[in-house]
Amino acid sequence: MISLTSPVKTPWHSWPAGLKLGLLCVATMVLFSLENVFLHLAAFAACIGLYSVPGYVFLKAGCKRLVFLWPFLAVIVIWHAITGTPVEGTVIALRLLTAVGLANLVTMTTRLSDMVEVVKMLLSPLRVLGLKTRPLEIAIALVVRFTPVLAQKGRDLTFAWRARSPKKPKWQIIMPFTLLAIDDAEHVAEALRARGGI
Amino acid sequence: MERNLVMIALFAALIAALGLIPKITLAFGVPITAQSLGVMLCGTVLGSKRGALAVLLFLLLVALGLPLLAGGRGGLGLFVSPTAGFLIGFPIAAFVTGLIVEKWRSAPLTLVAGIAAALGGIVVLYVFGVIGMSITLDKSINEATVLVAAFIPGDVLKAAIAGMLTAALAKARPNSVLSRT
Numbered sequence: 001m002i003s004l005t006s007p008v009k010t011p012w013h014s015w016p017a018g019l020k021l022g023l024l025c026v027a028t029m030v031l032f033s034l035e036n037v038f039l040h041l042a043a044f045a046a047c048i049g050l051y052s053v054p055g056y057v058f059l060k061a062g063c064k065r066l067v068f069l070w071p072f073l074a075v076i077v078i079w080h081a082i083t084g085t086p087v088e089g090t091v092i093a094l095r096l097l098t099a100v101g102l103a104n105l106v107t108m109t110t111r112l113s114d115m116v117e118v119v120k121m122l123l124s125p126l127r128v129l130g131l132k133t134r135p136l137e138i139a140i141a142l143v144v145r146f147t148p149v150l151a152q153k154g155r156d157l158t159f160a161w162r163a164r165s166p167k168k169p170k171w172q173i174i175m176p177f178t179l180l181a182i183d184d185a186e187h188v189a190e191a192l193r194a195r196g197g198i
Numbered sequence: 199m200e201r202n203l204v205m206i207a208l209f210a211a212l213i214a215a216l217g218l219i220p221k222i223t224l225a226f227g228v229p230i231t232a233q234s235l236g237v238m239l240c241g242t243v244l245g246s247k248r249g250a251l252a253v254l255l256f257l258l259l260v261a262l263g264l265p266l267l268a269g270g271r272g273g274l275g276l277f278v279s280p281t282a283g284f285l286i287g288f289p290i291a292a293f294v295t296g297l298i299v300e301k302w303r304s305a306p307l308t309l310v311a312g313i314a315a316a317l318g319g320i321v322v323l324y325v326f327g328v329i330g331m332s333i334t335l336d337k338s339i340n341e342a343t344v345l346v347a348a349f350i351p352g353d354v355l356k357a358a359i360a361g362m363l364t365a366a367l368a369k370a371r372p373n374s375v376l377s378r379t
Contacts, residue, residue: 004263004273021274028278032333068271072280075345076335092336099334100275107263107273115262135203139255142207143214147266150208150215171359174219174232175366178212178239182367182374185208189201197200 003112006061010054012109017118020106031099037087040094047101058108065104069096116140135198142188153180202248205376209240209252210259214266230352231268234323237288238315238360241295243367245377250293257285283330287323294318299364299377307368307378312361319360320353 012020034040051062073093080089116137123133154177161169192198213236240249256266265272276285295318302310324346332342368375 004265024274065273065275068269069279072335079337088336096280096334099278103274103276103278107275110263112263119258119262135199136255139203139207139210140259142204143210143255143259144264146208146211147214147264150211151218154215154218171232174216174235174359175363177215178243178363178367179370181208181212181215182205182243182371185204186201186374188208189204192200192204198203 004065004107005111006058006108008054008058008061010058010109012050012054012105013111015109017110017114018121020110021118024102024106027102028099031095034095035091037091037094040091040098044094044098044101047098047105050105051101062101062104062108065108066097066101069100072096132198138192138198146184149184150177150181153177202376205244205374206248206252206255209236209244209249210256212236213240213253213256214259214264217266217268230349230356232356233268234284234288234319234353235356235360237292237323238295238319238357239363241292241297241318241377242299242311242315242360242364243375243377244292244296245300246293246296248376249296250289253289253292257288260285278334280331280334281327282334284323284327286330287326290326291318291323294322296377303378306365308361308365310361311364312358315357315360316354319357320350323353324350 031040031043034043048059051059073096076089076093076096080086080092120133120137123136127133154173157173157176157180158169161173213233216232216236219232237253240252243249244252260266260272261274261277263273267276276282295314298314298317299307299311302314324343327346328339328342331337331345332339335342335345337345364375368378373379
């Protein structure tokens with residue numbers, strides 16, 4: 001399972017995950033309370049600065065992860081051009097880019113295992129209260145393992161369909177796909193029970 | 199216990215796998231992905247609590263940085279993007295969908311599951327989605343509603359498919375439709 005952590009080693013990789021998440025929360029709250037366009041420009045520049053420190057390859061990868069925002073930015077540009085409020089439009093666009101950029105930066109520089117550690121730490125008060133957190137840890141592992149398995153079964157069903165029909169499969173394969181998932185679930189549950197359960 | 203846990207985990211993986219199905223583009227150019235169909239199915243098949251837990255588990259893994267959303271997207275950035283409201287609404291949509299299927303037993307399952315998926319996966323989900331979009335894009339609720347209205351026909355189609363699928367699953371694997379057991 002591929003995660004979104006960047007293979008480019010950056011200084012931000014060595015920061016503790018909990019600290020990065022805390023800073024991200026504060027930064028996002030500040031961004032959504034600011035209305036001044038110059039402060040937003042400064043924040044955006046600082047965000048680009050953070051991406052630039054590790055070098056061009058990292059900066060380019062970071063920009064790629066913001067591409068999905070273009071329809072929203074297009075709507076903002078057109079909207080504020082029509083209503084004649086370019087400053088407000090700039091603030092909204094910059095805030096969006098900086099907020100998503102900073103959050104992506106945390107994702108790109110934090111390993112999945114470190115993130116899971118933060119989740120475990122946040123759940124530790126529940127353990128003190130006597131709630132078991134082990135099922136959640138098993139569930140996380142199951143999803144990570146089963147997503148590629150199910151994706152492969154989806155591809156197999158698509159191939160089987162293509163072998164029989166000149167048309168592309170659409171919703172028709174979802175039924176056998178769901179059935180396969182349910183049958184797998186029953187088998188895995190049985191296997192877990194056979195190994196002593198949770 | 200094991201069975202519930204595995205069903206929750208597998209449906210979380212199912213939402214992710216449905217995101218890999220190539221998107222269908224509607225006649226007027228709006229792309230629809232099967233991912234929100236996964237959320238509806240969590241509700242109609244697993245029921246309210248388990249359905250919501252499956253969606254929460256999926257979102258947790260997206261937040262942790264796995265590329266599980268349609269188009270290989272994931273990470274924390276999505277939770278501050280304009281579509282964040284929809285992500286936050288996902289578990290509640292699954293819960294409401296599941297609750298309706300659990301409580302309303304007097305009509306055929308296809309109809310019940312279809313209507314439940316529409317109420318949960320469209321009405322409830324869009325309330326959250328529109329609020330999220332109105333905050334992130336700084337638009338009024340009405341303006342934000344206009345921006346997302348184009349996606350509603352695709353979601354109506356998905357609710358209908360969710361209804362039919364749930365009824366078909368109840369025939370093929372009656373014990374696995376946990377919302378009705």
